[in-house]
Amino acid sequence: xxxxxxxxxxxxxxxxxxxxxxxxxxxxxxxxxxxxxxxxxxxxxxxxxxxxxxxxxxxxxxxxxxxxxxxxxxxxxxxxxxxxxxxxxxxxxxxxxxxxxxxxxxxxxxxxxxxxxxxx
Numbered sequence: 469x470x471x472x473x474x475x476x477x478x479x480x481x482x483x484x485x486x487x488x489x490x491x492x493x494x495x496x497x498x499x500x501x502x503x504x505x506x507x508x509x510x511x512x513x514x515x516x517x518x519x520x521x522x523x524x525x526x527x528x529x530x531x532x533x534x535x536x537x538x539x540x541x542x543x544x545x546x547x548x549x550x551x552x553x554x555x556x557x558x559x560x561x562x563x564x565x566x567x568x569x570x571x572x573x574x575x576x577x578x579x580x581x582x583x584x585x586x587x588x
Contacts, residue, residue: 481549485559499545503538523561532558
């Protein structure tokens with residue numbers, strides 16, 4: 469029986485979620501779980517020591533992985549996360565996600581490129 473449990477654990481992804489406050493908690497998820505599934509699970513199983521950070525709805529919980537917000541339908545499998553290892557993600561409360569092209573706008577500002585006029 470314990471080898472079956474070990475085998476099923478090997479097919480799960482261990483996520484260490486970090487709040488803005490710095491508090492962390494680890495959860496096990498299937499590669500088929502989406503960012504929305506994870507937010508709902510965490511909301512439904514909110515850790516006792518995160519009580520001060522409790523949110524009003526799972527719909528405002530957002531995951532950040534490698535500096536990018538994950539949209540609700542993105543699965544862990546699509547991110548090719550490793551089994552049996554711990555992956556760190558940030559968990560934040562935010563009503564809306566940034567527009568997909570806002571990242572590009574920020575990059576243009578950094579490089580000095582512009583789609584505007586040239587002043588002579």
